[in-house]
Amino acid sequence: MDLDARLKKIEDRQALQDLLNAYCTAIDSLTDLDGLMNCFTSDAVFDVTGIGLPRFEGQAEVRGFFEQVFGDMPHHAHYITNFTIDRLEENEAFCRNYAIGNGRSKDRQVIKAYVKYNLHFVRTTDGWKIKTFVEDALMPLPDEIAGVHGGD
Amino acid sequence: MATLEDRVKQIEDRQALEDVLISLCTAIDSMSDIDGILACFTEDAVFDLTGIGMAKCEGHGEIRNFFKEVSAGMSHNGHIITNFAVLTLEENEAKCQCYTIGNGKPKEGDAFQLFVRYHLGYVRTSDGWKMNSFGESFLMPPPEGLGG
16 A cells, blocks of 8 residues: 555544544534534434434434434533444545443433444545434443433 | 645544543643643633633633632542544644543542533644643533532
């Protein structure tokens, strides 16, 4: 592999991590819906059925979910670790990470969730975006999660 | 189009910025290496913890005194750093942020945990990247009695 291609691989890896950080910064701002939606493709799938919440398709549905979450939660903090790339190709990438999701609702319910994100990224003309976001539990989840995030 | 040299330099800079932060945590968590803490900061650095209800220190002298006092009261410290992000990176300065789980156990009293964000300003010096500003804000409400 030539030097340019090797460098591009490192830059892509950083860009993917940057995108994940931008996603966390936006969800933890609890206000920046535009910043959050900028992380996703227009046809993105946001699937949180693995933690007892719904599956959303497309920007409108994903935005609607976060509008509700931002309205309900005065505090969020998503700590990201164990980022790994399973496959990186020219225009798509499959990655995973662990997250410790902390939250506190308006009625002061405190949540801590140990989860895994399964991420499918695609390269667009506006940089890398999340096309599919699937979340699974690593540890048993607190009952309160459905209560504060509008699960079934 | 950036040259290969420029692109490599940017990667090296990003890594160096994160290395300074990890050095800072290592020195803080040693609870003895105050010179190691100061080596992460410029002489005129502003270390501002007012965002979490604590002191604001200006310059090496004040930062040294702060850590001398704080370290003397602690039996354990563990600052876990995640979500490191470079927000802006220019030739000689950078802005970064990270999330931190600040674990501590005072000599007298119970262990505590703080969920915070660091707001970091860096400048490139003849001795490598250093922090010239350090701010902190809560991501999650602090335990009762902490955080001013």
